[in-house]
Amino acid sequence: MTIEAKHFRDSISCIPYFTYADPNPDFTESLVRLAFDSGAALVELGIPFSESLADGPVIQTSHFRALSNNRINFMQSALEMVERLSKDYDQPIVFMAAYNLILQFGERAFFEAAKKASLSGIIIPDLAIDHAKDLQLLSKEFGVQLIFLVTPQSSNDRIEYIAKQSSGFVYVVSTTGITGEQQQLSDSLKSFVSTVKRYTKTPVCVGFGIHSVDQIQSISSFADGVIIGSALVKRIEQNILNLDQCYESLKELLDKFCASGKS
Amino acid sequence: MLKQPVDGYFGDYGGRYVPETLIPALDELLTYYRELQHDTEFLKVFDDYLSHFVGRPTPLFYASRMSDVCGVQLYFKREDLNHTGAHKINNSLGQALLAKKMGKSRIIAETGAGQHGVATATVCALLGLTCVVYMGEEDIKRQSLNVYRMTSMGADVRSVSSGSKTLVDATSAAIRDWMQSVESTHYIIGSVVGPHPYPEIVRDFQSVIGKELKIQCQDMFNALPDYILACVGGGSNAMGVFHPFVDDLSVRLVAVEAAGKDSGHSLSLAKGSPGVLHGSKSSLLQNSQGHIDLAHSISAGLDYPGVGPELAYLRDQNRLILGNASDDEAIQAMKWCARLEGIIPALETAHAIAYLKKTTQFKESDRIVLNMSGRGDKDMNTLINYDN
Numbered sequence: 001m002t003i004e005a006k007h008f009r010d011s012i013s014c015i016p017y018f019t020y021a022d023p024n025p026d027f028t029e030s031l032v033r034l035a036f037d038s039g040a041a042l043v044e045l046g047i048p049f050s051e052s053l054a055d056g057p058v059i060q061t062s063h064f065r066a067l068s069n070n071r072i073n074f075m076q077s078a079l080e081m082v083e084r085l086s087k088d089y090d091q092p093i094v095f096m097a098a099y100n101l102i103l104q105f106g107e108r109a110f111f112e113a114a115k116k117a118s119l120s121g122i123i124i125p126d127l128a129i130d131h132a133k134d135l136q137l138l139s140k141e142f143g144v145q146l147i148f149l150v151t152p153q154s155s156n157d158r159i160e161y162i163a164k165q166s167s168g169f170v171y172v173v174s175t176t177g178i179t180g181e182q183q184q185l186s187d188s189l190k191s192f193v194s195t196v197k198r199y200t201k202t203p204v205c206v207g208f209g210i211h212s213v214d215q216i217q218s219i220s221s222f223a224d225g226v227i228i229g230s231a232l233v234k235r236i237e238q239n240i241l242n243l244d245q246c247y248e249s250l251k252e253l254l255d256k257f258c259a260s261g262k263s
Numbered sequence: 264m265l266k267q268p269v270d271g272y273f274g275d276y277g278g279r280y281v282p283e284t285l286i287p288a289l290d291e292l293l294t295y296y297r298e299l300q301h302d303t304e305f306l307k308v309f310d311d312y313l314s315h316f317v318g319r320p321t322p323l324f325y326a327s328r329m330s331d332v333c334g335v336q337l338y339f340k341r342e343d344l345n346h347t348g349a350h351k352i353n354n355s356l357g358q359a360l361l362a363k364k365m366g367k368s369r370i371i372a373e374t375g376a377g378q379h380g381v382a383t384a385t386v387c388a389l390l391g392l393t394c395v396v397y398m399g400e401e402d403i404k405r406q407s408l409n410v411y412r413m414t415s416m417g418a419d420v421r422s423v424s425s426g427s428k429t430l431v432d433a434t435s436a437a438i439r440d441w442m443q444s445v446e447s448t449h450y451i452i453g454s455v456v457g458p459h460p461y462p463e464i465v466r467d468f469q470s471v472i473g474k475e476l477k478i479q480c481q482d483m484f485n486a487l488p489d490y491i492l493a494c495v496g497g498g499s500n501a502m503g504v505f506h507p508f509v510d511d512l513s514v515r516l517v518a519v520e521a522a523g524k525d526s527g528h529s530l531s532l533a534k535g536s537p538g539v540l541h542g543s544k545s546s547l548l549q550n551s552q553g554h555i556d557l558a559h560s561i562s563a564g565l566d567y568p569g570v571g572p573e574l575a576y577l578r579d580q581n582r583l584i585l586g587n588a589s590d591d592e593a594i595q596a597m598k599w600c601a602r603l604e605g606i607i608p609a610l611e612t613a614h615a616i617a618y619l620k621k622t623t624q625f626k627e628s629d630r631i632v633l634n635m636s637g638r639g640d641k642d643m644n645t646l647i648n649y650d651n
Contacts, residue, residue, distance in 0.1 A: 050426055050555055051435045051540060054282045054442065060425065073552060099280050100539040104553030126280045126539065153287045153445065162283070173284065178442050 003042065003092045003120050003145055003168035008203045008224040012216060013041035014258035015205060017096070017229030019062035020045045020078045022236060023069045027243055029081050031250060036089045038254040041225060044123070047097040048074050054125040056180030058230040061237060075105050076113075083117040092120035094147060094168065099127045107135060111142040121145035121168040129162050139167065149173050152192050163199040169225065170196055172206045179208050180230050193223050216257055228257055271459030274579060276572035279458035281438075281542045288445045293460045295365050300467065305360065312356055313471060316389065317346045321472075323479040323632070328603045335625045338488070339606070339635040340476050340504060347382045347412075349609065349637030350472060350500045355382035355451055357468035359390050362449035369393045369448040373437040375402055375430035375496065376564035376611060377409025378637055379453030384418035394418040397436040400428040402563045408641045427557045430496075430567045434541050454497025455571030458542030462502075462571050469503025476632060477507055484630060492517045492586075493634040494615040495532065496564045498571035500636035509577070515584055518574060519618040520565065522587040527559025531570040532578050533585050540568070546575040561590035561645065562610035564637075584624075588617035594649050596620055597639055609637035610645060 007013070016035045020028050032043050046052070046059065048066035055063070066074070075097070082093050095114075102110050102124060114122065121144060127135070129148055139146040145168030150159050152173075163170050174189055189206070196204050206219050207227030216226050235253055239246035271277050279289055299305040313319040321341045330337040342350035355372075362370060370392045374380030380396040387394035396413055400422050403410055413420050426432040434456075441450045455462040455469075480488055491508060493501035495518045508514040521529040528534070535546035540555060548556040548568040558568040577583050588596065593610055596617035601607045608616060615633055625631060639646075 049553070051431070053435060053438050053541075054284075056439070064425065067554065075552065098539075098553075100547075100549070100553040100555075102553075103537075103539060104549065104551065125282050126542070128279060128281065128283055128286050130286075131278055131280065149283045151282075151284045153284060155287065158286070178439050 001090070001092060001118065001120055002143060003203070005203055007041050007092060010041065012220040013225040014039065014216065015042045015044055015207070015225050015227040016040050016232055016254060016258070017044040017046060017207070017227055019059060019066050019233060020047055021066040021070045021072070021074060022062040022233070023065050023240060025070070025072065025077055025081065029085070030247060032085060032093070034247070034251055035254055035258070036091050038251070039258040040091065040254070042092045042094065044094050044096055044227060045078060047078060047095055047101055049098040049101055052098060054178055056178040056230065058234045058237065059179045062233045065240070075101060079113050079117040079119060082119045086118035094121035094123060095119060096123040096125060099124050108138060111138040111144050114144040115142040119144060121147050123147045123149070123171060125149060129165060136165065147171055150196060152188065156195070159196060160199045163196050163202070166200070166202055169203040169205045170200060171227070172196060172204055172223065174206050174208045174210065189219070190222050213256055273573045273576035275537070276544050276575045277459055277462060278544050279542055280539045280544065281458045282442060284442050284445060285458070288441070289458055289460070291365065295361060296460055296464055299361060299364060305364070309357055309360055313353070317352050317356065318344060319471065320475045321345060323476065323483060326604050329600070332603065333619060333625070334627050336628070336630045337619070338630070338632045340472060340632055341635050342472060342500065343606065343608065343612070343635045343638035347378065347385050348640065349378040349382070350469060350503060351379040351382035351453060352385065353471050353503065354453065354465050354468040354499060355379065355386045358449070358451040358464065359383070359386040359392060362392065362451070363390060365449060367447060367449040369395070369444065370451055371395045371397070371437050371440050371444070371448055372451045372453060373397045373430065373433040374453060375433070375566060376562065376609070377402065377406040377413070377641060378564065380418070380420070381409050381412045383451050384413040384416040387418065388416045395440065396420050397423055397433040397440070399430060399433045400424045402429055402433070405645055406563055406641050407644070430563065431555065431558065438541065454499040455502045455573060456497045456541055456543060456545070456569060462543065462573055465499055466502040466506055466573060469499050470506045472500070472503040472634065473505060473507035476504060480632070486630070487511055487514050488632045489513070489629040490515045490517055490625065490631045491634065492519060492615045492619060492631060494519050494565060494611045494636060495570060495574065496521070496529070496567050496611060497569070498574045500634050502571060502573060504634040509582065516577070516582060517584045517586055517618070519586040519588060519615045521560030521562060521593070521614055522589040523559040523561070524590045527557060529558040529560045529565050529567055530587060531568060532574060532583070533587060535570065543572045545569050545572040546578070561593060562614065564609070564611040565614060586618040586622065588614040592617035592621065594646065597642070597646060606635065607639040608635060609639045610642040612636045613639070
């Protein structure tokens with residue numbers, strides 16, 4: 001379903017990220033259900049790819065785990081899961097996938113399949129907006145939202161342009177570079193988010209580096225949603241040998257992150 | 264106003280498929296490059312260093328014994344005689360000078376065989392820049408001489424242990440570093456790969472090879488060569504020697520890739536399909552889902568599952584003849600060249616020599632220039648181990 005402002009109604013809208021099939025598809029499905037049951041506003045799933053340029057060591061390793069443990073068509077399998085979940089949950093799911101994965105699936109074929117599966121949106125981290133015209137047309141045609149990233153390094157002109165083009169939400173990268181827990185979020189994050197909000201009414205979500213309740217609460221005071229990836233994926237890595245324990249550990253973390261500040 | 268990229272494509276190939284974080288840096292690089300590529304002062308400084316530091320121009324050498332054996336007229340363009348022993352320095356020098364103009368104080372690089380790493384460490388020492396080189400763990404083992412050279416010149420060599428632990432992984436690691444350091448750091452990509460404007464910049468800096476060659480051919484035999492042979496990993500020595508001849512259709516351009524062995528190869532041009540890797544659309548070895556295949560070659564510099572976008576384009580335009588040589592053929596060719604001409608080629612270059620040795624397409628009257636892209640000191644261990 002289309003991502004709208006209503007999905008970020010709560011005072012804290014938590015968006016967990018998981019790498020699909022880390023370490024197997026069933027476990028990911030159980031985590032997505034858990035996330036929604038714990039109050040997540042939306043879930044983001046990374047499709048495994050070995051050269052994920054925007055990812056730091058924790059998420060990179062999760063990609064390798066998924067790739068080495070499974071001999072499946074990841075995109076197909078993930079889409080099937082989304083279709084199943086759409087019957088039980090109203091909350092949106094979005095994918096993060098490297099452009100080459102979309103290209104090989106077939107750009108039109110992907111948007112068509114995404115629509116059929118009720119996938120709400122797609123983030124393609126290595127597709128700069130300059131190359132996205134064709135996909136933007138497909139996104140409009142099939143109603144699967146194309147979410148763009150904005151970073152503090154970009155010029156204001158470019159930030160404005162991207163903010164206005166991003167559908168679903170605008171993904172603000174909290175810090176220079178790659179995913180991974182940051183000890184201190186930049187002071188300029190708040191002013192960067194307000195700059196973005198000047199240009200668009202589309203919800204603005206912040207990701208990369210967030211791992212504590214304090215950070216989530218602080219960011220939620222000026223952004224519409226908070227994406228939490230490495231902190232969760234690291235927990236999976238730490239408990240990978242015992243998936244039951246892993247599940248319980250994640251439940252605790254998701255409760256902490258997603259339930260805080262629920263209205 | 265947002266500018267739509269018009270240049271940066273070679274037909275359908277090229278582009279800049281990178282995370283948004285890198286776009287401002289690529290814009291900046293392009294702006295500086297467009298200004299400096301025709302700046303006589305900048306070009307003079309570059310030229311002076313090429314002469315006095317690198318040792319250019321490199322000779323065009325008539326290989327008489329090999330010519331007799333092969334029944335052709337064979338010339339070597341001696342890029343192995345450059346300072347640091349390969350063609351890589353032409354590009355590292357140019358980009359380091361560019362980086363200084365941009366006010367960057369830190370340089371990062373990826374390296375396969377280590378020659379680009381060495382060249383980059385060299386120019387950083389020359390120009391007083393901090394240098395970090397990413398190298399796959401496997402490559403560090405097989406090219407340890409080059410690792411020592413880099414560290415002795417003050418470079419920080421970082422081992423990459425993810426994935427296949429080779430060039431492809433080192434490239435990803437370098438890009439990730441750049442994503443976090445983009446404001447202070449220039450990334451010197453070592454081949455004609457990566458997002459625009461890199462394939463163009465690297466090709467242009469390497470074109471000194473082909474430009475010199477044209478004049479040397481004129482001087483030596485008052486004609487253009489019939490064939491130019493070059494080994495292809497990413498494609499920098501090939502594009503460097505080919506580029507000034509691309510419009511001279513009588514000159515056939517032969518691109519020789521690594522056929523590896525049974526368990527794997529690096530035939531990105533011969534067997535790849537269109538895909539996006541490391542920022543550009545090119546011809547890749549990948550599976551149907553788009554996962555990048557594990558390439559293989561005994562030579563670290565050719566062991567890469569992609570290729571420069573301009574080469575993919577030239578291939579599609581039927582401008583290239585594609586050749587290949589296996590690990591075994593390259594090793595034999597390395598020894599053969601050493602014995603016949605007293606030149607030990609790099610294992611990468613040996614692939615082009617191996618192709619020359621086995622092909623039957625050349626005639627006695629053909630003038631063939633083989634780009635001797637590097638020397639083989641770094642490969643002596645591999646040679647010794649192969650025999651045992």
